[in-house]
Amino acid sequence: MARIFVIDDDAAMCRLLERLLVRENHDVRTCSRSIEALAILETDIFDVVLSDFYMPEATGSDILQQVRSVQPQADVIIMTAFATIEHAVDAMRNGAYDYIVKPFENDTVIHAIRRVIEKRVLRAENQQLRQELIRRYSFQSIVGQSPAMQGLFGLIEKIADSHATVSIQGESGTGKELVARAIHYSSHRARKNFVAVNCSALPDTLLESELFGHAKGSFTGATESRQGLIQHAEGGTLFLDEIADTSAAVQAKLLRVLQEKKIRRLGDTAEIEVNVRVITATSRVLSTLVQDNLFREDLFYRINVFPLSIPPLRERRDDIPLLLEHFLRGRKTIESPALDALMGYDWPGNIRELENLVERLCVFVGSPLITYETLPQEITCRPASSSSNHDCGAFQATSTYQEAKEYALNSFHSHYLNALFRDSGGNVTRAAVRAGLDRANLQRLVRRYDFDTARFRE
Known part of the structure; x- marks a missing residue:
């Protein structure tokens, strides 16, 4: 059941829609004066607003703007005549969920309401799962009361909301990815993606394609363009595990991502801006690899802004x-x-x-x-x-x-x-x-x- 607000300057249309939606077990309120509807939206809470577009006192655009301002959790469906479909499409660009063309069959309205309710259920489930991820992977969920781990928790809490890169060093099996997830889910990026990549598990050519994506026709078998994992992590965190195993070519491209905040897909000339926090991890000592010319010095300083060391068990x-x-x-x-x-x-x-x-x-x-x-x-x-x-x-x-x-x-x-x-x-x-x-x-x-x-x- 949903709480639905029907707005139409035709009172008969309001009564028709009310009877139709009540039969679907929805809680319905109607209003035939759009100015009055604007005031109602400030005091009453709804799941769905079903509004006509052209009304003499305030248009569907005004209703949409009011909904977005005072109760953004509600979804708006615009009703419009054939001649004003263009305005309804504009309303959708501005945040409306759907539009219905008048005159309509009853089933058209019912199905539109069902779609928006299903979307709301999925959105609620997604938010619940995201909250569970945040709870599960926050640093408070990491097991450890030793002084070494308490010190690590303190560092995670301090650096979580920073945009700077983090370099995690620790032996195999110490929980480097768990610490990286704790940083992500304790930060303001927690509601965006955490994307983990094991650099040692992929050959260079495949790793480059996975990270940066590729354009259609860039190599044999590239039948369509593909978004890379860096773009998939947009707004969130990219975790590069065992970064010490990357080649010089991949290291050079990663350096450009960190410096310019831009990527270029394989086989493409256009550059794409990205907003991604990078966390790296390795079981090897990067400073030693730099001295042996096995890892780029400039990349080392870029990723080592916040170095973390996980103690062995x-x-x-x-x-x-x-x-x-x-x-x-x-x-x-x-x-x-x-x-x-x-x-x-x-x-x-x-x-x-x-x-x-x-x-x-x-x-x-x-x-x-x-x-x-x-x-x-x-x-x-x-x-x-x-x-x-x-x-x-x-x-x-x-x-x-x-x-x-x-x-x-x-x-x-x-x-x-x-x-x-x-x-x-x-x-x-x-x-x-x-x-x-x-x-x-x-x-x-x-x-x-x-x-x-x-x-x-x-």
């Missing part, structure tokens, strides 16, 4: 119990010896590794209690100097074959990948040659076990 162990509670969501509890072991582990994969472990434990542990014995070997194993007497080479009698196999595989891959990338200096190509694997298969292993190769490069 091993440097904020006090947050581990909170993160465990967050990921477990009441599904299981953890006994003290198991919690001690989790607190003592270094978490090379950081929060992502912790989250994945929790999911595995919730699937493989049959009891509601996570014990020390149910933890994988890489966590329970200790160096020889440790006081722990746990035998890392033996499985518990309570372990099923599948559980034992899972733990053994996890332990093997963790130790093997550590040794492989340590000896290869974090270089994936060199590591693949040493392992006797092709590069793609090795990268699949790295992704599967959330392995951080960057710490060996550093």
